[in-house]
Amino acid sequence: MNVRGTTPDVSVAVIVVAAGSGSRLGASEPKAFVALHGRSILERSLDAVFGMAELAQVIVVVPESHRSRAEAIVAPADPRLVTVTVGGTTRQGSVAAGLAQLRPGIEVVLVHDAARPLTAPALFDTVVRLVRSSGDGVVPGLAVVDTLKQVDADFVTATVDRSRLSAVATPQGFPAAALLAAYAEARDDHTDDAALFAAAGHRVRVVEGDPRGFKITTPWDLRRAEQLLGETDAHAAAATRTGIGIDVHAFDEGAPLWLGGVFWPDEAGLAGHSDGDAVAHAICDALLSAAGLGDIGSRFGTDDPRFAGAHGEVFLSETVALVHGAGFRILNVVVQVVARAPRFAPRRAEVEARLSELVGAPVSVSATTSDGLGFTGRGEGVAAIATALLGG
Ligand SMILES: Nc1ccn([C@@H]2O[C@H](COP(=O)(O)OP(=O)(O)OP(=O)(O)O)[C@@H](O)[C@H]2O)c(=O)n1
Numbered sequence: 001m002n003v004r005g006t007t008p009d010v011s012v013a014v015i016v017v018a019a020g021s022g023s024r025l026g027a028s029e030p031k032a033f034v035a036l037h038g039r040s041i042l043e044r045s046l047d048a049v050f051g052m053a054e055l056a057q058v059i060v061v062v063p064e065s066h067r068s069r070a071e072a073i074v075a076p077a078d079p080r081l082v083t084v085t086v087g088g089t090t091r092q093g094s095v096a097a098g099l100a101q102l103r104p105g106i107e108v109v110l111v112h113d114a115a116r117p118l119t120a121p122a123l124f125d126t127v128v129r130l131v132r133s134s135g136d137g138v139v140p141g142l143a144v145v146d147t148l149k150q151v152d153a154d155f156v157t158a159t160v161d162r163s164r165l166s167a168v169a170t171p172q173g174f175p176a177a178a179l180l181a182a183y184a185e186a187r188d189d190h191t192d193d194a195a196l197f198a199a200a201g202h203r204v205r206v207v208e209g210d211p212r213g214f215k216i217t218t219p220w221d222l223r224r225a226e227q228l229l230g231e232t233d234a235h236a237a238a239a240t241r242t243g244i245g246i247d248v249h250a251f252d253e254g255a256p257l258w259l260g261g262v263f264w265p266d267e268a269g270l271a272g273h274s275d276g277d278a279v280a281h282a283i284c285d286a287l288l289s290a291a292g293l294g295d296i297g298s299r300f301g302t303d304d305p306r307f308a309g310a311h312g313e314v315f316l317s318e319t320v321a322l323v324h325g326a327g328f329r330i331l332n333v334v335v336q337v338v339a340r341a342p343r344f345a346p347r348r349a350e351v352e353a354r355l356s357e358l359v360g361a362p363v364s365v366s367a368t369t370s371d372g373l374g375f376t377g378r379g380e381g382v383a384a385i386a387t388a389l390l391g392g
């Protein structure tokens, strides 16, 4: 879950209602706890809430049976930010239970269905802004696209003018004091908070909704959400980039050997302007080329005194910072060493752990001799070939 701490000077609270059973979905557990593309519907909804620009309190309303599950879900968040409470038998009862947990000083309250997990965080911010600027209730709405009929006992009795209709969703936002008062005096049951707020005499305005913010009600809705998230993954996969790097250094009997970010006592070292760590340098080139950032020579030139004798970790740390700065995540790195010595097998795990730590992603290392052929076979030097995979 994406989480964060409280911000002292903000006064926006979000009530996430997740206490429904989901009878129309027909799953074996309450709807909010059903898995959607590997994570629960509730976790996905909370991700959007935690993406808001301004947030002082999040109240998660759940069934009694799932209170501890919800507490585990929100455990990584700042406990001063999130409250978990038990809901009622109706949605309205659950919102009322959430309102009872509202902290003093909250000025704007948003109520959001956990059942709308794909709603964009930006819509929450828009609703907050409009509540603040207008003092009205604010609901996201979408134009109705189908022709609507009034039906009585299987027969159409009228065609409804859809031009003045809007299909409303959540998050619905309200000035906190007015919503608390409206709930305190409510006698009827309403299907949304805007209806209850309007029944108390307040104005509610509509803002353009988010088509992805549909409510997961039936199994078909769940499949649609799965498909949309699958497409998002496919786009992320399309954004992955690979890179390749090769480096070669000659042995220098008089130098200490640093290779793969670790020291190798009793082995001949490698010649170079730096410490000659061909493995680290090949990884740098793989990462830089994947990110389209040139190569180690153009980034860390031999005329720069900072890199004279520098260990591989210096180049790797700077390279990783450049790659992150360009907006990429490092997904993994693979490196193969071609050399007669040193022997990697006994220290492979150690080298992989050190390089993974430096790169911040899994690094796997393999090694081979070149069967006595070429400069590596004659023991004149070491070659390393690396590939890197980056994500957007
Ligand atoms: N007693 C209830 C009923 C509903 N909700 C919440 O209100 C939102 C909208 O309700 P809906 O999608 O209709 O959920 P369910 O009532 O669970 O669905 P169903 O009517 O199919 O049982 C959901 O996030 C649901 O968890 C709630 O917190 N408490």
Ligand SMILES: C[C@](O)(CO)[C@H](O)COP(=O)(O)O
Pocket (backbone or CB within 6 Å): 091, 113, 168, 169, 170, 191, 192, 193, 215
């Ligand atoms: C609040 C709501 O999601 C707005 O569309 C909706 O009214 C609640 O759903 P329900 O199925 O009517 O409980």
